[in-house]
Amino acid sequence: MLVTILLIRDFTVISRAIAFEIAAGDWISKVRGSEVSDKSIGLALSTASTSELKELYLGLSGFTGRIPIELGNLSKLVNLNLNYNELFGELPAELGNLRSLRLLGVTGNELSGAIPASLGQLSSLIYLYLNENAFSGAIPPELGDLQLLQTLGLHFNQLTGSIPYELTNLSSLVQLYLYNNRLSGPIPQQIGELRRLDRIYLGTNELAGEIPESIVNLNQIFAFDVGGNNLSGVIGEEVGSFLASLGILNLVDNRFECPYPGALEDYFFQIDEACVSVPSDVVINRFEYSDGAITLTVSASNGGSSITVYSATCTDGTNNFAGSSTTNEIEVTGLTNDVAFTCTVTATNSLGTSEASASTPPITPSDSSGTGLSIWMIWQASEASKQSLAPN
Secondary structure, three states: OEEEEEEEEOOEEEEEEEEEEOOOOOOOEEEEHHHOOOOOOEEEEOOOOOOOEEEEEOOOOOOEEEOOHHHHHOOOOOEEEOOOOEEEEOOOHHHHHOOOOOEEEOOOOEEEEOOOHHHHHOOOOOEEEOOOOEEEEOOOHHHHHOOOOOEEEOOOOEEEEOOOHHHHHOOOOOEEEOOOOEEEEOOOHHHHHOOOOOEEEOOOOEEEEOOOHHHHHOOOOOEEEOOOOEEEEOOOHHHHHHHHOOOEEEOOOOEEEOOOOHHHHHHHHHOOOOOEOOOEEEEEEEEEEEOOEEEEEEEEEOOOOOOOEEEEEEEOOOOEEEEEEOOOEEEEEOOOOOOOEEEEEEEEEOOEEOOOOOOOOOEOOOOOOEEEOOHHHHHHHHHHHHHHHOOO
């Protein structure tokens, strides 16, 4: 049998074709890029003479140009390796016609545009490598139809949107690589249903929410990487113990809240990430009043993350007045003189806002300034007065 490769530029056949003889009885017909000399062009194969072609290895062959849609006509193709060339443009939707395909690799090219939803039709696919390109847009939920898929490599692209919950239908999936994209939203709660998973790499995205508790069902898992996201919440003791048992774990640069589970305390200490919570223990230590204004001086526990703003609210029981400051001294203005106000303060850091402080005693602004004792001093003075009046 004679297999002919046609080398083309922009789908215009150039002057020569290169032919390779393959034994007529060889059912695994192969073409390798190392056997092709002209690398400056796109590649197409004459479907009239390649009906039996099953393996096409053109990785690291220096090819440039677009992937021709005619590849979608190679109905018996099992392996298609176009890794590490200089191919650009979109991935042809016609590749979804290759129902016998087990491996599709286009790693390390300059491909862009959306990932074709038609790839979800590759019912025989086991390995899908689209990593290290410039694919954008959402991950097609149709990829969840690939019931035989064991490895999904979409890392180092520009993918956005959430991780489709349909991916949790991939019952054969062993390795999931989605890191270094721009994915957002939560990790699907159903991820624990992928019982064959041994590697999950989701780092350097914009994922939010908590680590799903269902992850403890992944009894084959070895590596779990979610570093460099916006994950938050309190990691429970059961999940913490599970994560601590893994061979590879990356939780750095997230926003997990206190308290850390006991099994991960050493881990977080080693990566120098203190337990972070919203500010607490906000106390108004001092107040001053002046013409139409009240100034409050406060203290607070920052929760392990710098306080970015203090917010004060003063009320006369009917009207509320607000003020804010990046320091612990907050002025509330626009108040009516000779009217009593009580005030509270909250503190905010990168994780959120504290509960409000205790209210001040009534403060009455006037055109003559005054200073109030701190609340704890007032309380102490009151207690001392009670004790001095108590019978012996």
